[in-house]
Amino acid sequence: MGFRVDVAGLTVRYRGGGNAPALADVSFTLEAGQVCGLFGREGAGKSTLLATLAAYRRPSAGTVRVAGEDPYENPRLMSQTCLVDRAGGLAVDESTTIREVFELIELLRPGWDKAYADALVELFELPLRAKVRELARSRRAALAVTIGLASRARLTMFDEPHLDLDLTDQLAFYRELRAETRDRQRTVILVGGIGAAATAALADASGSQRGGPADEAASPDDLLDQIVVLRRGRLVAAAPAANLRRVGTELTGLADAVTAFLASAFGDAPTVLADRRLGRLRSVVVVGSLPADRAAEATAAGIDVGPVPTRDFVSYLIDDRQRAGEAREHSS
Amino acid sequence: MTGSHQPRPGEGRLSAGSPRPGPNDRQGGEGGQPHASASLPPAGQITATAARTRTADGKGAVRRAGGPGSPPSLVNASIVTTVGTLIWVGLLWLALAAIFGIVLGIVAVAGSLDSSLWQSGFSGWQRIVMFAAGYTMTSAFGPILIGNGVTRSRLAGAATVTMVVLALVGGLFVALGYTLEGLVFSALDWPQELRGGQRVDGISDIVRLGFAHVGLFTCYFAAGRLVGIARGALGPDEFVLLIPPALIPPAVAELFLIHDLAGLPLIGQVNLDWVPSSWAVGLLVSLAAAAVATVIAHPASRAITLPIGRQPG
Structure with a gap:
């Protein structure tokens, strides 16, 4: 042992x-x-x-x-x-x-x-x-x-x-x-x-x-x-991996739809770990999970809802630039 | 498996000597996947191989370091520090002996000498080699031993063993040099005299010189070791303050063995009549100084920090 x-x-x-x-x-x-x-x-x-x-x-x-x-x-x-x-x-x-x-x-x-x-x-x-x-x-x-x-x-x-x-x-x-x-x-x-x-x-x-x-x-x-x-030098997270796998949710869809859904589902100040834009699309990783009815609601609004792979979730935690939106991806 | 990978009691199948179970494990990651894993052995296969090898004779794997729960022995740690030091010091001495032979041969053919070539060109600076060897106990062997789970306390014990062995072998090496030189000088009818005018006359003088060098080398090794510990514990800046006190043992040895070694240019320059001329006294005082340094070194070793990144505050 x-x-x-x-x-x-x-x-x-x-x-x-x-x-x-x-x-x-x-x-x-x-x-x-x-x-x-x-x-x-x-x-x-x-x-x-x-x-x-x-x-x-x-x-x-x-x-x-x-x-x-x-x-x-x-x-x-x-x-x-x-x-x-x-x-x-x-x-x-x-x-x-x-x-x-x-x-x-x-x-x-x-x-x-x-x-x-x-x-x-x-x-x-x-x-x-x-x-x-x-x-x-x-x-x-x-x-x-x-x-x-x-x-x-x-x-x-x-x-x-x-x-x-x-x-x-x-x-x-x-x-x-x-x-x-x-x-x-x-x-x-x-x-x-x-x-x-x-x-x-x-x-x-x-x-x-x-x-x-x-x-x-x-x-x-x-x-x-x-x-x-x-x-x-500071601890950001220490948790069972299984828990972390359930913590994050990624929402991907048209920017306006995602913005509106974020506000309705997570309130005015959701904890956003990553916020990326590609043209009219927006992908947001937030801390928290969606109940089934809200997930269905998001899907109806044309938003893809998915779990965040552990590695990705961890990388969001590590890199605070993404949180600040500095790593947004723009189409050129 | 969909849950977390929790250990399951009773699954230590390798330790039980049974082959690795689970065809699923054996096939994991293969099964027509486009990755290089197709060429891999089944999952955990070599773990099983090792286990079978280990249990086949019923004696378990080779564990020269001791049982799984026991820390490495002082003998093993001393082997690492002593052999590791003798490798480079031995090579240096071999090269030195070869050069000495060549130079002595040239001088014998082309000229003459009236004082010891071995002392002035070859044996005198061996004290610096001993100092360096002492320093490497922390700088080189510290990371190797501590990084492999050896405590600093055991490292200190191993360094002490190395100090004793190296001083004895070093004293023997110096004595052999004087012996060889004495044979050549005798054949050529040259006087074999030290820097202070003392004549090396017969085996008793050579033995005396050998023992004097044992004392000298012990002190230099101890000093180098203290400096290494100070650097390992305090970092690359603050340790400088501890260099002067660390040099007390070799200073004592140089002083009390000066009549035998005439190694420093002090003789004839200052009044050293008060220093006992007995080489036995000089040796004992030197060994006592080295012993004090060693006693200090053992607890001080506990503060050594491995050189990973910067030194902690």
């Missing part, structure tokens, strides 16, 4: 970082065995949050608890926590070969599964004799995710290496991660969630298999139990 994570009022300030903290009063809980998608733009504080969970640094204020304990200098928790990033997450000398990297980890990681690592090496076609500096970005990413998976750490965090994988490897990673979390109940934090390309590919696969048990293997959204969104 993975570790439960409790973050309460977490604040991290940097030396020379001015008044703005890297993280400010962040609180959320991740149950043991859950998979969390951590989202935010660059500088949002994602890596700082993970570094604190991995005991790379102390919080400036607030508390971090992993399995109910402070992970900092906690040998039991640290040895069962693994954080990998796009660089491979090891800080080894670039002249080190992949084989040597694995030998090094085998010495240090109590849960390291060599047989699994060997299998992953084959899966991702990692050249064991290659030096780390010789690896292309996708191979380096493959090395990082191999380390993360084969560490069998009870809290495993992927700080975006999976986003650099080739599509084929992303899909393979997704499947392995899914098997690991289901069969070993590891707690996993995925920065950026599943890559966009993999999401699309898996969504296609899921769509063609809907209605059958194969859904379980292919639906991308199912992997994430919890979603945490950071913006400029």
Whole structure:
């Protein structure tokens, strides 16, 4: 079983970082065995949050608890926590070969599964004799995710290496991660969630298999139990993914019709996450769901009503420019 | 599955040693999809492969780092820091030995010497190498070990082991250099004298020099380590203030071993008659200084922050 994570009022300030903290009063809980998608733009504080969970640094204020304990200098928790990033997450000398990297980890990681690592090496076609500096970005990413998976750490965090994988490897990673979390109940934090390309590919696969048990293997959204969104060091959202999937509604239609319907259905001040225009058409993403009768009313008015995919919803939360209407799309 | 991916108790089938279940999982994402997934192994297949491999002999996977719940041992952490240091220091020493042999050969053929070439050109600055090695305990090995779940406390223990090993091997290396030089100088009837005029005469002097260098190297390593910890804990600016106190151990060693090493240009310049001339005393004082530095280093290591982004305040 993975570790439960409790973050309460977490604040991290940097030396020379001015008044703005890297993280400010962040609180959320991740149950043991859950998979969390951590989202935010660059500088949002994602890596700082993970570094604190991995005991790379102390919080400036607030508390971090992993399995109910402070992970900092906690040998039991640290040895069962693994954080990998796009660089491979090891800080080894670039002249080190992949084989040597694995030998090094085998010495240090109590849960390291060599047989699994060997299998992953084959899966991702990692050249064991290659030096780390010789690896292309996708191979380096493959090395990082191999380390993360084969560490069998009870809290495993992927700080975006999976986003650099080739599509084929992303899909393979997704499947392995899914098997690991289901069969070993590891707690996993995925920065950026599943890559966009993999999401699309898996969504296609899921769509063609809907209605059958194969859904379980292919639906991308199912992997994430919890979603945490950071913006400029502050928590924007922390909620079960299933809840977020129901939160947003997208209305698309003629601009006048959408405007009128918005006012009638959501009042004078709806929470608009995105507002895009294309010629006479307007597409608005609002927080909230429509009851069936209002949805039918919208359809009668020529407005398409649909749910917002989790990834899109999260991207709206992350990017406040869209909320302000700065990202409106105009036909040229 | 349409709900969230909640773990289900009793599904740890891999740990139970059974093959990966679920033909649906195995076929997930394939089934004629236009993506590259058609070439992939079935979902979770390699997880199953690993599990079968692990359970086939009934002994479980290779876990040299200890059991799944136990942190890595001091031995393993020390192997990483010590071998990792000896790799680059050893290569440096090999190169140094080769160059020394070449230079000594050239001088033997083309000229003559009346003082130790090994001291003036080769062994003297090894103290700086030791300082650098101590510094890398935090700057290089800190991220590797802490990033792999090793506590700072264990890192500190491993660094201490490395300090002892490296000082002993370094002292041996220096002694071997003096021995080789002594053989050549003796054959050519040249005096093997140190910078301060002390003559290296016989194996006892070489042993004395070796031990003196053990003390010296220990202190320089300890100083480099303290500086590395200060930088790792305080960041790239504030740590500068702690450099002077960190240099106390090597200063002590240079002072109390000056009669044996004559390594600094102080001898003959200032009155050092009050310094005990016994090399054993010098060695003990040096080791005591290094021990104090090590005692300080262990708790101070707990404040090391890994260099991810900027230093926290």
